[in-house]
Amino acid sequence: MNRLLSMVCCFILWSSVSVGQGKNSYESPDFDELTENHQKIAIIPFLTSLNLDEDINADQLEKLEEQEGYEAQNALEAYFLSRNNRRKAFVVDFQDVKETNRTLSKNGVDYKNLDIYSPKELCKILDVDGIVSGRLILSALISEGIDESFDLLAFLSGKSDFGKIIIKTSDGDTGRLIWRYEQTITRKSGKNTTAIMEKMMRKATRKFPYDKERIRKRNK
Secondary structure: OHHHHHHHHHHHHHHHHHHHOOOOEEEOOOHHHHOOOOOEEEEOOOEEEEOOOOOOOHHHHHHHHHHHHHHHHHHHHHHHHHHHHHOOOEOOEEOOHHHHHHHHHHOOOOOOOHHHOOHHHHHHHHOOOEEEEEEEEEOOOHHHOOOOOOOHHHHHOOOOOOEEEEEEEEEOOOOOEEEEEEEEEOOOOOOOHHHHHHHHHHHHOOOOOOEHHHHHHHOO
16 A cells, blocks of 8 residues: 555656646747837736536536636736736736726627737737737636645546646737747646736746846846
8 A cells, every 4th residue: 555655656746747847938039129119018808718517508608718718817917916016027017907808899809709809900909019818728617716635536537637828928010929828727726816827927927028027137
């Protein structure tokens, strides 16, 4: 029994290390040039794909995906604002998401058709220099909270992860992708959308190209 437990622990450690070794971020080699004049960035709702075990119809699924998308947008804004309130942490300002969503709505852009617009088109509509967008691929409603307790059977069966979150930043003038960060959502990621986003961005900020401290170190 002890030998079996040791083998399981070794497997868990090996799996954790293997997952952590994957490259999860990208920054355009032209980032400095493309963002030289960036002053205001908009955060748009995240596109969400839900794969739930629950028996729900298409309309319910659509509403839940929209709910998760807006929750992620709000959580990311809350993180940026909390860091800027403590100290001016970023070299850009972030457009209020209420203004973002109101402007999108006035121009006929809603959650259902958001994905047919290019980053360049969205930046023009919002009158910003760039946008932060994202994608959620989920097997649970993280906005309603997730079970953080460790489940060995779920881990061994490959069902311990709740999905994936991807955050992207695009330049408004060219529409080009200038930064991307991706992370798997596990039981250790946080208890809800806000906690997950905060924990993820604390780690991602070290790579977030608009971060003042990161730019200062890079320009030394």
